[in-house]
Amino acid sequence: MLNFFLTKKVVVKFILFYSFFTNYLSQKGFCAPSEEWETSKRHNASNKIDASLPSDNYLHIADQLRRNQASLLIQLRTGHIPLNVILHQVKRSDTPDCPHCKNGIQETIHHYLLTCPSYAGARRILQAKLKRDTSSIPFLIGTQIGIPHLLRYVSNTKRLAATFGEVRPDDDFKLKEKEPKTKQRRQRNEDEA
């Protein structure tokens, strides 16, 4: 029975439900998201992804990830990731500043993924692998192509390893596209026959 509750699917669905619920509360003003994130240029684009949670397609993606990878992704998508700007809000960090840059430069998702000079090496690898502009957070955290490379970036920075452990996927890991409904139905009919 315990095993049933701990299966990956159940855990992933719980995380999705929890994130959807907290996101709903923050949209209704019950808990305030970070001020910088609110005013960030990326906020609107990222919010569009949140608004679709929990989508069929996202469940399909999460099903192919390990539990720690799915948790990381969902926390990035909802903005509740343990970077200093969030940790400071919940009084688990003395400062919202980036541990490398300091001087009032807050450690937001945008800063961590796109601009912090401490992770320039990891960002160069990301750019070289993707062979395209990597400055779109929705692309990195919301697409089949972006997500595996994002996980490698996070692994290379080691910044979130204490929370999530090793999130690096295998070198040949690719997320499968969701099959069209008709194909799924045909497959099911063949399996049952």
Ligand SMILES: [Zn+2]
């Ligand atoms: Zn920094």
